[in-house]
Amino acid sequence: MTRPSAADGSGSGGPRDVLAGGPAPVRRPRNRTRVRGGAPLPLLVPALLGLAFLVLPLLALLLRAPWSSMPELLTSAEVWQALRLSLVCATAATALSLVIGVPLAWLLARVEFPGRGLVRALVTLPLVLPPVVGGVALLMALGRNGVVGRWLDDWFGVTLPFTTAGVVVAEAFVAMPFLVIAVEGTLRAADPRYEEAAATLGASRFTAFRRVTLPLVAPGIAAGAVLAWARALGEFGATITFAGNFPGRTQTMPLSVYLALQSDPEAAIALSLVLLAVSVAVLAGLRDRWMTSA
Amino acid sequence: MRTRSSNRPVLLAAGVGAAALLVLSACSDSDDGSGSGSDAGKDGAGSASGELSGEITVFAAASLTESFEELGAQFERDHPGTKVTFSFGGSDALAASITGGAPADVFASASPTTMDLVTDAGAAAGTPETFVRNRLEIATLPGNPDGVASLKDLTDPGLKVVLCDEAVPCGSAAQKALDAGSLKLTPVSYEEDVKSALNKVVLKEADAAVVYKTDVQAAGGKVEGVDFPESADAINDYPITLLEDAPNTAAAEAFVELVRSAEGQKVLTGAGFLKP
CATH class of the missing domain: 3.40.190.10 (Periplasmic binding protein-like II)
Known part of the structure; x- marks a missing residue:
């Protein structure tokens, strides 16, 4: 998913381009996926069902939205508090993921070491782990009574649960694997000969990373960062488990959507629409990478 | 490969x-x-x-x-x-x-x-x-190391207290008890149900929680219960x-x-x- 160049590219279109009859040479790679004579029914019906399944709930959200009371709902102080907290925490979690995630991706992509496959699997684990389990694990590790958290409390007086920093930690735990996997994929696709050339010209490995590799994989890093940011923004399970729920401190948008659904469903819909709008904006930002290369 | x-x-x-x-x-x-x-x-x-x-x-x-x-x-x-x-x-x-x-x-x-x-x-x-x-009770860490003796003691800002969210019965009852005692309490978290509030104390992440007497009893020795008179107003x-x-x-x-x-x-x- 992180290598659109492989999907677009290099393969020669060949005779199928002639069949598709597209005269525009620029669009040639895309024409390869076109099926002549329409899709067969056994594929078309489930395909349309699948499309409806994914789109219908979002449409329902729009249909049931309390449009008349929307301005009032969206301008309330609580919504802005939750939205601001969400944006700040997701951005901080992404920044944290960049600082420690990009070097980790580089390590996985460029350095041969025993057990690399295992390390990669461990890095990917939070991707498939239920976030609530991640939250419990974080409590056990970084809670006030946790394996590491105990020392943080004793030595520095730092406790993470119930703090905004705790939200950032929970979100980074869940979101960083997206960044690492994306960046590692881009690094593997990038030609290592540029780095080797830099090395033969006397650059140290770190200089080569900084001056050659980073600019080379910048688009991959950007895409990974957006993915991680979006995942962090939507994070619920690990956050409520590890950081609790307090308005303005740890109550992010997804938490307030969940809690509002029980007391004030209209507010929950309004909040959901805000998150939907943010997601659409993220997708629009990634348009060039995914929607056109598909 | x-x-x-x-x-x-x-x-x-x-x-x-x-x-x-x-x-x-x-x-x-x-x-x-x-x-x-x-x-x-x-x-x-x-x-x-x-x-x-x-x-x-x-x-x-x-x-x-x-x-x-x-x-x-x-x-x-x-x-x-x-x-x-x-x-x-x-x-x-x-x-x-x-x-x-x-x-x-x-x-x-x-x-x-x-x-x-x-x-x-x-x-x-x-x-x-x-x-x-059901009646409310304060759940503290085993042995009550912070010496919590009343609902008022929970308002100490140095204490990490969790309450239930006000939408949940235990949360509205706790608010009623606080109102009865004219107390203002800022918790570290509003939990979604009484068991998650209790478990924050069981896990020692919070110092105290306002839960039901029955929850303190069910938790056995993992928490210590402290009765408070205001709970009579919030049964x-x-x-x-x-x-x-x-x-x-x-x-x-x-x-x-x-x-x-x-x-x-x-x-x-x-x-x-x-x-x-």
Whole structure:
């Protein structure tokens, strides 16, 4: 998913381009996926069902939205508090993921070491782990009574649960694997000969990373960062488990959507629409990478 | 190398497919079971023998977890062929799922307010009746290292206190108790149900929580309870009702009867609940 160049590219279109009859040479790679004579029914019906399944709930959200009371709902102080907290925490979690995630991706992509496959699997684990389990694990590790958290409390007086920093930690735990996997994929696709050339010209490995590799994989890093940011923004399970729920401190948008659904469903819909709008904006930002290369 | 990497997605897809099939078949199995079971249950109610069978789903306030599980096991022993499934949680969340159409037979909530959400939506069959009451208590760390002796002690800013969210009965009761004592308390977190509030103290992440007496008792030695006089002003009535769309009315009625029977009351008062 992180290598659109492989999907677009290099393969020669060949005779199928002639069949598709597209005269525009620029669009040639895309024409390869076109099926002549329409899709067969056994594929078309489930395909349309699948499309409806994914789109219908979002449409329902729009249909049931309390449009008349929307301005009032969206301008309330609580919504802005939750939205601001969400944006700040997701951005901080992404920044944290960049600082420690990009070097980790580089390590996985460029350095041969025993057990690399295992390390990669461990890095990917939070991707498939239920976030609530991640939250419990974080409590056990970084809670006030946790394996590491105990020392943080004793030595520095730092406790993470119930703090905004705790939200950032929970979100980074869940979101960083997206960044690492994306960046590692881009690094593997990038030609290592540029780095080797830099090395033969006397650059140290770190200089080569900084001056050659980073600019080379910048688009991959950007895409990974957006993915991680979006995942962090939507994070619920690990956050409520590890950081609790307090308005303005740890109550992010997804938490307030969940809690509002029980007391004030209209507010929950309004909040959901805000998150939907943010997601659409993220997708629009990634348009060039995914929607056109598909 | 190339073949390996191209095989992996296939294997993965096969694995996901197999897992999905398992889940689907498991779901349909249980659906069939409950469907035929509930039919049998209704038939049973009609026949003279009054034999109960099938599955019932009970939505109950988180604070009822231990006592209802015991009563559920007893019910299954008394009526072989029945199965009681519980969904425990914050009463407000449960009420929201019932009015949202969740299939359930019985609802036992921790406050009349949350029960009203269900009766107002016309989802309750008959009038809910109070079957127990519950009183608040402060749960502190074992040995009470912070020397908490009153509700006022919890307002110390150096103390990490968790409360239930005000939408949940234990949260509104705690607020009522605080109001009764003219106290203002800023917790570190508003939890979604009483058990998650309690567990923050069990895990030693919080120093204290305002929960029910029954939760402190259920937690055994993992927390220490501190009584406070303001709790007298915030005693919760627990109503129980049969639900309008109950798939298995006969067995559900029998379960409500068990809860309200002398036998059921013995289990509940044994867990620390007060008689209605």
